[in-house]
Amino acid sequence: MPSTLVKICGLSTAETLTAAVRAGADYVGLVHFEKSPRHLSLTEAARLRQLVPPQVKVVVLVVNPSPATLAEALREVRPDVVQFHGQETPEALARFRSDTGVEAWRAMGVRDAESLAEAARFHRAADLLLFDAPASGLPGGNGTRFDWSLLGAYKSPTPWGLAGGLTPANVADAIRLTGAPLVDTSSGVESAPGVKDVDKIAAFCKAAQSA
Ligand SMILES: O=C(O)c1ccccc1NCC(=O)[C@H](O)[C@H](O)COP(=O)(O)O
Numbered sequence: 001m002p003s004t005l006v007k008i009c010g011l012s013t014a015e016t017l018t019a020a021v022r023a024g025a026d027y028v029g030l031v032h033f034e035k036s037p038r039h040l041s042l043t044e045a046a047r048l049r050q051l052v053p054p055q056v057k058v059v060v061l062v063v064n065p066s067p068a069t070l071a072e073a074l075r076e077v078r079p080d081v082v083q084f085h086g087q088e089t090p091e092a093l094a095r096f097r098s099d100t101g102v103e104a105w106r107a108m109g110v111r112d113a114e115s116l117a118e119a120a121r122f123h124r125a126a127d128l129l130l131f132d133a134p135a136s137g138l139p140g141g142n143g144t145r146f147d148w149s150l151l152g153a154y155k156s157p158t159p160w161g162l163a164g165g166l167t168p169a170n171v172a173d174a175i176r177l178t179g180a181p182l183v184d185t186s187s188g189v190e191s192a193p194g195v196k197d198v199d200k201i202a203a204f205c206k207a208a209q210s211a
Pocket of ligand 1: 009010029031033036037038039061062063085107132138139140141142143144163164165166184185186187188
């Protein structure tokens with residue numbers, strides 16, 4: 001079975017970004033959302049982007065961005081993926097992909113089995129569905145998990161990933177229970193909101209890669 005892909009999200013310093021790359025992360029996430037403790041201006045995100053080698057993909061996170069912000073993010077940061085965390089519609093995502101050729105991921109808050117049925121609306125519009133806990137304080141990055149057993153028998157024509165409250169201690173169980181092809185963490189590798197911990201990043205990658 002191929003090993004689970006790993007995304008470390010909400011990186012905001014050169015040291016922690018480099019630690020994620022060194023630990024073998026497949027994706028690194030840069031948050032552009034002013035209310036977040038992990039927010040980066042597009043200039044800061046562009047600077048960090050230059051430290052990422054080609055085998056690691058750069059994901060920029062946005063929440064209901066204006067067309068001008070989205071265009072600027074693509075121009076400045078040149079991400080491989082844009083992860084949408086707001087109320088973006090399937091039509092908007094499909095248009096984004098065909099206009100730009102950049103991958104579009106859609107985060108979906110999972111409350112119950114209905115949430116997975118709702119996600120089906122994005123099957124032809126998104127490159128990947130990221131199942132996360134429902135939004136609480138922030139649209140994402142709250143460190144809370146949902147009932148993973150909802151994904152136990154999940155089959156999807158669209159690639160998908162698991163996020164929400166994943167830590168070095170629980171990620172292996174999460175992978176075993178859900179069969180997630182990709183796992184994503186932010187709060188679980190921090191020492192305080194927005195402060196990434198290089199040892200936790202290494203431990204998370206190791207636990208996910210050996211699950
Ligand atoms: O991290 C943020 O502050 C954030 C702000 C606005 C939208 C999304 C945000 N983060 C998303 C993620 O970091 C992850 O994709 C995911 O939600 C996992 O977060 P966590 O539960 O903290 O591991």
